[in-house]
Amino acid sequence: MTITIEVSRLGLLYDKSAKALDDVTFRLEGGKIYGLLGRNGSGKTSLLSILASFQQQTSGEVRIDGEAPYENERIVNQVCFIQENGYLSESFKVRDVIKLASDCWPNWDADYADRLLNQFELPAKKQIMALSRGMKSALGVTIGLASRAPITIFDEAYLGMDAPSRYYFYEELLKDYMEHPRTIILSTHLIEEVSDLFEEVLILDKGKLVLQEEADKLRSRGSAIIGPADAVDQFAEGLTILSEQKLGGTKSITVFGELGAEREKRATADGLTIGPVSLQDLFVHLTRKGIGSDERKHG
Amino acid sequence: MFDDRSPIYQQIADGIKNDIVSGVLGEEEQVMSTNQYAAFYRINPATAAKGFQLLTDEGILYKKRGIGMFVSPQAKGMLLEQRRARFFEEVVDKMAAEAKVIGIPVMDIVKRLEQLNGGEEQ
Numbered sequence: 135m136t137i138t139i140e141v142s143r144l145g146l147l148y149d150k151s152a153k154a155l156d157d158v159t160f161r162l163e164g165g166k167i168y169g170l171l172g173r174n175g176s177g178k179t180s181l182l183s184i185l186a187s188f189q190q191q192t193s194g195e196v197r198i199d200g201e202a203p204y205e206n207e208r209i210v211n212q213v214c215f216i217q218e219n220g221y222l223s224e225s226f227k228v229r230d231v232i233k234l235a236s237d238c239w240p241n242w243d244a245d246y247a248d249r250l251l252n253q254f255e256l257p258a259k260k261q262i263m264a265l266s267r268g269m270k271s272a273l274g275v276t277i278g279l280a281s282r283a284p285i286t287i288f289d290e291a292y293l294g295m296d297a298p299s300r301y302y303f304y305e306e307l308l309k310d311y312m313e314h315p316r317t318i319i320l321s322t323h324l325i326e327e328v329s330d331l332f333e334e335v336l337i338l339d340k341g342k343l344v345l346q347e348e349a350d351k352l353r354s355r356g357s358a359i360i361g362p363a364d365a366v367d368q369f370a371e372g373l374t375i376l377s378e379q380k381l382g383g384t385k386s387i388t389v390f391g392e393l394g395a396e397r398e399k400r401a402t403a404d405g406l407t408i409g410p411v412s413l414q415d416l417f418v419h420l421t422r423k424g425i426g427s428d429e430r431k432h433g
Numbered sequence: 434m435f436d437d438r439s440p441i442y443q444q445i446a447d448g449i450k451n452d453i454v455s456g457v458l459g460e461e462e463q464v465m466s467t468n469q470y471a472a473f474y475r476i477n478p479a480t481a482a483k484g485f486q487l488l489t490d491e492g493i494l495y496k497k498r499g500i501g502m503f504v505s506p507q508a509k510g511m512l513l514e515q516r517r518a519r520f521f522e523e524v525v526d527k528m529a530a531e532a533k534v535i536g537i538p539v540m541d542i543v544k545r546l547e548q549l550n551g552g553e554e555q
Contacts, residue, residue, distance in 0.1 A: 166479070167477055304475060305472070305475060308471060308472060308475060308477075308478075309472055312468045312471065312472070312478055330441065330474075330475060330476040330477065330480070331475070331476070331477055332477060333477045333479045333480070349477070349480070350440055350441075350442060350479075350480055350483060353440060354440060410439065410440075
């Protein structure tokens with residue numbers, strides 16, 4: 135049960151001049167765990183809330199399973215959108231929220247929801263207003279997981295949880311995804327903890343899509359090179375340099391792009407050390423000064 | 434969990450190769466599934482599958498339809514041959530270069546190797 139998401143030339147204006155989203159185009163095949171990465175204010179939440187029919191775009195098109203999602207009953211209950219400080223009514227009890235969610239999503243698994251509530255130590259009788267930030271987050275991810283919606287979106291939803299709860303969430307997410315394959319989108323600016331969960335990554339910056347790529351491939355496109363400054367400079371010719379640092383006669387640079395076997399061989403001969411770059415570091419470099427905009431790539 | 438020096442799928446493949454060479458995984462033995470690997474290392478199953486793909490491409494593992502992945506009968510022999518071929522370049526040459534830099538005479542190295550070897554034969 136995989137549903138394709140197609141986004142074409144999507145734009146969203148806050149007012150006449152401020153663009154929250156600017157000409158965003160991509161296609162998600164579905165059935166994968168996607169990472170949507172962007173700095174604060176990059177347009178992640180705007181994009182996701184359009185996918186979830188929480189708001190409508192100003193221009194462009196969204197197709198989910200071939201149809202426009204906005205006010206489309208067939209699509210709306212296929213998409214579960216969990217935000218960090220959601221839409222939960224403060225006077226409701228945990229039990230009421232769970233009941234409401236079970237009515238919303240056709241694939242709801244009540245036993246699974248109970249198990250998660252139990253694990254997160256969320257008392258059914260407690261009112262939402264009496265929950266801590268971490269407990270509210272835990273309730274959000276419980277709903278997201280138990281919804282088993284074909285498209286489940288976690289918009290920084292787990293950031294309020296403490297480390298043990300977050301790790302439990304990652305484990306559950308992976309386990310449940312493997313048992314019930316579906317499209318999962320995790321949006322975050324804190325990447326280190328979750329980067330190994332992604333199959334594909336999209337990076338948004340200032341409302342534009344910087345890149346969409348398979349996570350393993352993206353990781354392989356970044357390299358850190360350290361060695362004597364002259365040799366490093368020579369090596370870097372023709373490569374996209376994301377960052378550089380100098381310490382005495384030693385220089386360290388981060389480059390983006392395939393190095394190729396020939397260049398790698400030469401590096402070793404020249405006394406250079408080539409190391410990997412984490413997704414977190416690549417993300418920081420690619421979104422720092424808009425360097426990545428030349429590398430823009432659709433689908 | 435991973436050393437971050439090479440892609441995760443490469444490390445998974447290398448781990449399985451090590452297990453085959455050391456005998457932890459025998460010929461025709463079944464390997465854990467990609468999902469088990471994914472859950473254990475907390476990584477995307479597609480990443481784990483990529484490691485398995487490398488190994489099937491090299492003929493180290495083979496797939497039994499609907500059952501899982503198994504170690505090829507020729508896997509250990511192939512891996513040993515590969516490692517022997519790389520041994521002098523990757524291990525001995527590096528050691529010789531390091532010895533030269535820090536001033537250890539070749540004869541000292543030879544003596545040490547003879548000692549080690551002698552110890553093993555007794």
